[in-house]
Amino acid sequence: MATTDVARQNTGGQLERKRIVNDMSIQVATVNGSGSQSSNTVLLRAIFQMGVPISGKNLFPSNIAGLPTWYTIRANKDGYIGRKKEIDFLVAMNAETAQDDVMSLAAGASVLYDEPLGLDKLRNDLIFYSVPYDKIVATVCPEAKLRKLVKNMVYVGVVAQLLEIEMGEVEKAIRKQFAKKVKAATLNLAAAQAGFDYAKASLQKRGVFYIERMNKTAGKIIIDGNSAAALGCMFAGCTVVTWYPITPSSSLVETMIDYMKEHRIGPDGKATFAIVQAEDELAAIGMVIGAGWAGARSMTATAGPGISLMSEFAGLAYYAEIPGVIWDIQRVGPSTGLPTRTSQGDILATAFLSHGDTKHIMLIPSSAAECFSMASEAFNLAEQFQTLVFVMSDLDLGMNNWMSDPFEYPTTPIKRGKVLGKEELTKLGGFARYRDLDGDGVGYRTLPGTEHPAAAYFTRGSGHNDKSNYSERPDDYENNMERLNRKFESARSFVPRPEIQKGSNAKIGIIAYGTSHWGIIESRDQLRGEYAIETDYLRLRAYPFTREVHEFIEQHERIYVVEQNRDAQMLSLLKLDLKPELIARLRSIAHLDGLPLDARSVTDELSTIEGK
Amino acid sequence: MATTPAAEPRSPEPKTNHIGLTVIDYKGGKTTLCAGCGHNAISERIIEAMYDMGVQPERVAKLSGIGCSSKSPAYFMNRSHSFNSVHGRMPSVATGAMLANRNLIALGVSGDGDTASIGIGQFVHLMRRNLPLIYIIEDNGVYGLTKGQFSATADLGSKLKSGVINDLPPIDTCGLAIELGATFVGRSFSGDKRQLSTMLKAAIAHHGTVMLDVVSPCVTFNDHEGSTKSYKYVKDHEETLQEMSFVPHFEEIDVEYDPGTTVSVTMHDGSHLQLRKLEEDYNPTDRIAAMKRLSEAHDKGEVLTGVFYVNTKAPSFLDMLNMVDEPLATLPESVTRPGREALEAAMEELR
Numbered sequence: 028m029a030t031t032d033v034a035r036q037n038t039g040g041q042l043e044r045k046r047i048v049n050d051m052s053i054q055v056a057t058v059n060g061s062g063s064q065s066s067n068t069v070l071l072r073a074i075f076q077m078g079v080p081i082s083g084k085n086l087f088p089s090n091i092a093g094l095p096t097w098y099t100i101r102a103n104k105d106g107y108i109g110r111k112k113e114i115d116f117l118v119a120m121n122a123e124t125a126q127d128d129v130m131s132l133a134a135g136a137s138v139l140y141d142e143p144l145g146l147d148k149l150r151n152d153l154i155f156y157s158v159p160y161d162k163i164v165a166t167v168c169p170e171a172k173l174r175k176l177v178k179n180m181v182y183v184g185v186v187a188q189l190l191e192i193e194m195g196e197v198e199k200a201i202r203k204q205f206a207k208k209v210k211a212a213t214l215n216l217a218a219a220q221a222g223f224d225y226a227k228a229s230l231q232k233r234g235v236f237y238i239e240r241m242n243k244t245a246g247k248i249i250i251d252g253n254s255a256a257a258l259g260c261m262f263a264g265c266t267v268v269t270w271y272p273i274t275p276s277s278s279l280v281e282t283m284i285d286y287m288k289e290h291r292i293g294p295d296g297k298a299t300f301a302i303v304q305a306e307d308e309l310a311a312i313g314m315v316i317g318a319g320w321a322g323a324r325s326m327t328a329t330a331g332p333g334i335s336l337m338s339e340f341a342g343l344a345y346y347a348e349i350p351g352v353i354w355d356i357q358r359v360g361p362s363t364g365l366p367t368r369t370s371q372g373d374i375l376a377t378a379f380l381s382h383g384d385t386k387h388i389m390l391i392p393s394s395a396a397e398c399f400s401m402a403s404e405a406f407n408l409a410e411q412f413q414t415l416v417f418v419m420s421d422l423d424l425g426m427n428n429w430m431s432d433p434f435e436y437p438t439t440p441i442k443r444g445k446v447l448g449k450e451e452l453t454k455l456g457g458f459a460r461y462r463d464l465d466g467d468g469v470g471y472r473t474l475p476g477t478e479h480p481a482a483a484y485f486t487r488g489s490g491h492n493d494k495s496n497y498s499e500r501p502d503d504y505e506n507n508m509e510r511l512n513r514k515f516e517s518a519r520s521f522v523p524r525p526e527i528q529k530g531s532n533a534k535i536g537i538i539a540y541g542t543s544h545w546g547i548i549e550s551r552d553q554l555r556g557e558y559a560i561e562t563d564y565l566r567l568r569a570y571p572f573t574r575e576v577h578e579f580i581e582q583h584e585r586i587y588v589v590e591q592n593r594d595a596q597m598l599s600l601l602k603l604d605l606k607p608e609l610i611a612r613l614r615s616i617a618h619l620d621g622l623p624l625d626a627r628s629v630t631d632e633l634s635t636i637e638g639k
Numbered sequence: 640m641a642t643t644p645a646a647e648p649r650s651p652e653p654k655t656n657h658i659g660l661t662v663i664d665y666k667g668g669k670t671t672l673c674a675g676c677g678h679n680a681i682s683e684r685i686i687e688a689m690y691d692m693g694v695q696p697e698r699v700a701k702l703s704g705i706g707c708s709s710k711s712p713a714y715f716m717n718r719s720h721s722f723n724s725v726h727g728r729m730p731s732v733a734t735g736a737m738l739a740n741r742n743l744i745a746l747g748v749s750g751d752g753d754t755a756s757i758g759i760g761q762f763v764h765l766m767r768r769n770l771p772l773i774y775i776i777e778d779n780g781v782y783g784l785t786k787g788q789f790s791a792t793a794d795l796g797s798k799l800k801s802g803v804i805n806d807l808p809p810i811d812t813c814g815l816a817i818e819l820g821a822t823f824v825g826r827s828f829s830g831d832k833r834q835l836s837t838m839l840k841a842a843i844a845h846h847g848t849v850m851l852d853v854v855s856p857c858v859t860f861n862d863h864e865g866s867t868k869s870y871k872y873v874k875d876h877e878e879t880l881q882e883m884s885f886v887p888h889f890e891e892i893d894v895e896y897d898p899g900t901t902v903s904v905t906m907h908d909g910s911h912l913q914l915r916k917l918e919e920d921y922n923p924t925d926r927i928a929a930m931k932r933l934s935e936a937h938d939k940g941e942v943l944t945g946v947f948y949v950n951t952k953a954p955s956f957l958d959m960l961n962m963v964d965e966p967l968a969t970l971p972e973s974v975t976r977p978g979r980e981a982l983e984a985a986m987e988e989l990r
Contacts, residue, residue, distance in 0.1 A: 310764065
């Protein structure tokens with residue numbers, strides 16, 4: 028047997044006695060296109076079904092087949108499901124990266140590898156288990172061409188045996204994964220069982236990591252943020268979706284197509300929606316705006332490069348006051364950047380997207396549940412304020428697997444905003460499209476097709492008076508711009524309020540948003556436990572900032588703004604909003620390696636700045 | 640007016656169309672384009688055609704891009720909603736509006752720069768979708784609002800006022816539209832009242848993408864000697880494919896035609912477009928022949944006008960989307976928000 032258990036000597040005998048339960052990260056290194064996603068999902072689900080909180084993150088290349096991919100499952104009894112920096116258990120299936128993968132592990136980690144790779148010679152401070160996958164798979168899969176596909180399921184069985192994951196749960200997960208394919212389920216079950224049997228007979232457990240049944244996942248679901256957003260948009264009453272494929276947003280619309288086909292086609296076979304793949308992002312946003320103008324609940328989903336292409340239209344929609352919802356699943360940089368890595372790099376550009384004095388409402392979900400609930404909020408806000416609303420998700424949230432409470436059915440009705448119909452027009456005799464009758468900066472609009480001679484108005488950018496007649500008069504322009512500003516100020520009271528968690532008498536505040544949340548909640552506990560640093564925490568959920576954000580900053584001596592971009596983009600937005608004397612309280616903690624934010628990086632940096 | 644209801648009113652009441660509206664109900668604001676601009680004549684023809692066809696103005700959505708042409712929707716049909724959008728990207732806005740409300744009659748007005756240069760990307764995709772929309776290019780070969788630069792429909796060898804010669808070949812928007820799938824394609828001239836009016840009425844009766852390239856001279860920047868888009872040049876070089884007449888669905892056909900010399904096209908709404916052939920054997924339902932004839936016109940330096948291609952059989956984009964009959968825009972929550980059981984079922988699958 029190839030197992031080399033030298034870790035016992037190197038780590039002073041600690042490992043031998045310690046038993047680490049439900050607290051580990053398991054990384055599976057494979058080649059993309061090899062079908063490992065099913066195996067990884069089965070492993071994730073089996074642990075989840077044992078009641079242990081989990082998350083699953085896929086680090087994948089911008090490629091269809093043949094390049095390395097890593098899938099990391101984190102299991103944590105305390106519910107920390109952000110990325111953990113250290114890997115505790117490596118499943119090395121990719122010859123190309125195996126050496127690097129092994130060399131980057133911390134001492135004491137376990138490595139499960141394909142026998143021919145001979146990895147056990149690389150280091151003597153790790154625990155190695157070798158598995159002859161090809162031999163095992165040959166015994167359970169007579170068809171040679173299928174072996175490649177089920178080979179990955181063998182490691183699931185081996186890992187289950189080594190970590191004491193119940194095979195009953197593995198079986199349940201496999202049956203769910205291959206729900207409609209009985210033959211595939213049987214074959215994969217046999218492969219997992221063969222892996223389990225091999226490990227039981229031939230491997231001697233040396234590591235300290237164990238999975239034990241607990242009760243923290245009852246009733247919960249596993250979902251990715253894009254699917255959650257798709258469901259949310261369907262229940263928000265979205266009727267028009269126009270889009271252009273771009274990673275990592277494509278799965279949002281693709282999943283939505285499936286859900287809409289299932290739930291939004293009537294008994295007569297007719298759809299209560301239209302989903303159109305446009306020729307580019309320019310057309311996608313143009314269609315959103317045309318549909319929003321004509322009264323549909325319209326949306327698109329995109330990523331950074333798409334956002335920049337949508338810039339001109341976003342300005343028109345701002346000035347012409349047209350509702351629409353844009354999901355930005357943020358990722359790193361240009362198309363030839365790291366398009367499959369996560370980022371919060373579009374915040375500043377989106378807040379002011381386009382020409383002239385434009386500013387946009389942004390909602391920022393942190394969880395799958397918020398992707399669902401913010402969909403309804405986004406559509407209601409867009410129609411209430413007759414403007415675009417951007418929902419700033421990211422790749423980590425959108426494409427990775429998250430544990431979540433089941434979503435709550437929307438309690439707020441669908442609000443269509445200030446729209447005058449035939450009856451109202453008959454009563455009023457007419458209307459002025461851009462007149463601020465209610466003091467909130469929002470005028471009344473009519474929809475094309477409204478059967479009333481006074482319904483029509485002419486839509487154009489900012490060159491109009493309050494009756495929507497063409498005007499280049501300086502006072503008309505200025506009045507219009509001031510009203511648009513009033514509208515934005517009104518939105519402050521309606522956007523989602525931040526979530527605030529208080530420590531005890533903390534002088535330090537942390538402000539973060541989006542997926543950074545998962546690193547922050549864990550880091551705060553690390554800071555308290557390891558450095559006795561107490562922090563309060565405000566999680567931003569929207570732009571413009573609400574009153575609570577100002578109050579939070581006033582209440583703390585030092586504020587760390589943690590974000591996943593280089594230039595402290597949200598901090599810059601805060602600066603524009605704050606009284607000058609408060610600006611000096613802000614400090615930036617920036618994370619920009621394209622990987623989801625981990626708690627340890629925040630803890631290290633914050634404690635260092637604090638002189639601990 | 641080319642075609643009016645047969646009965647002449649006897650009372651002092653103003654004349655009305657078959658839905659009881661007067662021509663005033665189709666008027667727009669006062670034009671701010673140059674006196675003599677071809678675009679103003681086109682606006683007049685649109686008013687006539689909409690009036691004659693008895694189109695309810697509130698059902699029409701006027702959409703345009705940017706440029707002189709795209710300003711013109713302000714000068715006709717004030718009772719219709721209008722959207723002066725973004726340069727070259729009116730097609731996407733129009734598409735969105737039609738998705739939201741399939742009952743609208745979409746009228747897109749663009750120019751040659753707005754279509755063939757900055758807008759060529761959206762133009763070609765609009766054509767291949769066969770979205771029900773009347774797309775008019777007010778084509779003068781130059782950018783008017785930026786003072787007379789060449790556009791991509793300017794003919795090879797055409798001369799600017801400054802003396803600059805165009806040395807690049809033009810994009811034939813009609814040829815492109817036919818190749819890509821538009822189902823009603825023609826070219827007319829802003830100065831040809833009868834032809835343009837007839838084509839517009841047929842366009843209203845058509846269900847699918849109508850692409851009309853209307854040569855519309857720019858009196859300020861492109862009406863001089865050496866220009867191929869001047870009034871004089873067009874009058875001297877116009878070749879007309881057919882003599883056309885139109886019988887709307889609400890009128891009886893009272894003139895017999897000879898099937899050997901005239902093609903009668905039955906439109907979606909039951910109207911008839913009658914095309915008396917001026918060129919033997921020209922068949923406006925033959926795509927390949929249409930492309931060939933357009934290509935010949937280029938070689939001969941002709942300004943070829945007429946209905947080049949009609950196809951009343953192809954499904955429209957809206958048909959393909961299989962949407963409910965009522966506009967998506969105004970569907971009630973009871974229809975657009977699935978019930979609790981749908982959410983519960985989705986959650987159960989994810990547990």
